[in-house]
Amino acid sequence: MALPPDLEAALKDFAVRESLLVCLDFDGCVAELVADAASARPIPGNAEAIERLAQVDGVTIAYVSGRPLQTLHELASPPADALLFGSHGAERWMGPDSPGLELDTAQTAERREVLSTLESVAAEHEGAWVEHKPAGGAIHVRPIEDEVYGEAVLDEARSALAMVDGAHIKEGKQILEAVVVKSTKGEAIEELRDWTSPDAVFFAGDDVTDEQGFAVLRAGDVGLKIGQGETKAGFRVPEPSDLAAVLHRIIELRAQADSSA
Numbered sequence: 173m174a175l176p177p178d179l180e181a182a183l184k185d186f187a188v189r190e191s192l193l194v195c196l197d198f199d200g201c202v203a204e205l206v207a208d209a210a211s212a213r214p215i216p217g218n219a220e221a222i223e224r225l226a227q228v229d230g231v232t233i234a235y236v237s238g239r240p241l242q243t244l245h246e247l248a249s250p251p252a253d254a255l256l257f258g259s260h261g262a263e264r265w266m267g268p269d270s271p272g273l274e275l276d277t278a279q280t281a282e283r284r285e286v287l288s289t290l291e292s293v294a295a296e297h298e299g300a301w302v303e304h305k306p307a308g309g310a311i312h313v314r315p316i317e318d319e320v321y322g323e324a325v326l327d328e329a330r331s332a333l334a335m336v337d338g339a340h341i342k343e344g345k346q347i348l349e350a351v352v353v354k355s356t357k358g359e360a361i362e363e364l365r366d367w368t369s370p371d372a373v374f375f376a377g378d379d380v381t382d383e384q385g386f387a388v389l390r391a392g393d394v395g396l397k398i399g400q401g402e403t404k405a406g407f408r409v410p411e412p413s414d415l416a417a418v419l420h421r422i423i424e425l426r427a428q429a430d431s432s433a
């Protein structure tokens with residue numbers, strides 16, 4: 173795939189910095205969106221590019237995802253030394269000493285309330301189902317064929333969740349999530365930036381929650397929106413499978429800079 177000229181120019185500047193932090197969203201970015209959430213896997217070309225990029229000196233790979241940390245480990249099979257933020261930033265893996273997510277008493281009760289609220293809505297609509305997550309839950313409507321009906325189910329869930337104390341809403345694609353820990357992908361990327369002190373940051377994502385990640389990028393960073401929709405990202409490619417070409421180009425440009433140094 174030929175990259176858009178503006179993206180190519182940005183990558184030429186980005187790829188030659190000494191240390192790089194490459195942050196990746198999972199669903200709809202590294203993996204295609206699929207009806208059965210448990211069967212999502214990295215597109216093979218993306219997986220290969222991520223593994224290769226992880227071997228390049230000065231590059232740190234991080235996943236920043238709405239998936240629970242454990243699910244992210246299982247489905248994404250990230251490179252061994254990748255840093256992981258799951259549950260929209262509420263859970264993190266920065267190495268073996270990383271503290272696990274612990275909800276306090278109020279948050280535990282709020283999570284229970286979120287899940288029972290979502291289960292009550294889902295029970296009324298065939299095809300809707302609830303994903304139980306460590307920091308809350310999500311109602312999925314992708315299996316409902318009629319998309320307008322699916323959106324109406326999400327509206328019903330949104331109204332019901334408005335009555336639940338401590339529920340922070342996350343919008344997504346054919347999904348509505350509520351988490352009881354206040355965190356965003358923007359905060360996750362800022363924490364990763366503080367932790368790794370890179371010269372520049374790359375972030376690729378496709379969804380509404382990724383916009384908070386794009387919003388914290390700075391001059392010299394590269395934000396890549398996958399697919400359609402309004403975005404704060406500076407650059408865009410049409411499909412998740414296009415990510416591989418972008419990552420390979422970073423590897424190539426870095427190798428060229430090394431060989432001419």
Ligand SMILES: O=P(O)(O)OC[C@H]1O[C@H](O[C@H]2O[C@H](CO)[C@@H](O)[C@H](O)[C@H]2O)[C@H](O)[C@@H](O)[C@@H]1O
Pocket residue numbers: 197198199200204205206207208209210212236237238239240303310312313314344345346347349379
């Ligand atoms: O931040 P991400 O890594 O993009 O995760 C966001 C949510 O992704 C998952 O749901 C989405 O992908 C599913 C599988 O392709 C799809 O069936 C669903 O319609 C999408 O909304 C996941 O299930 C959630 O837990 C993540 O928060």
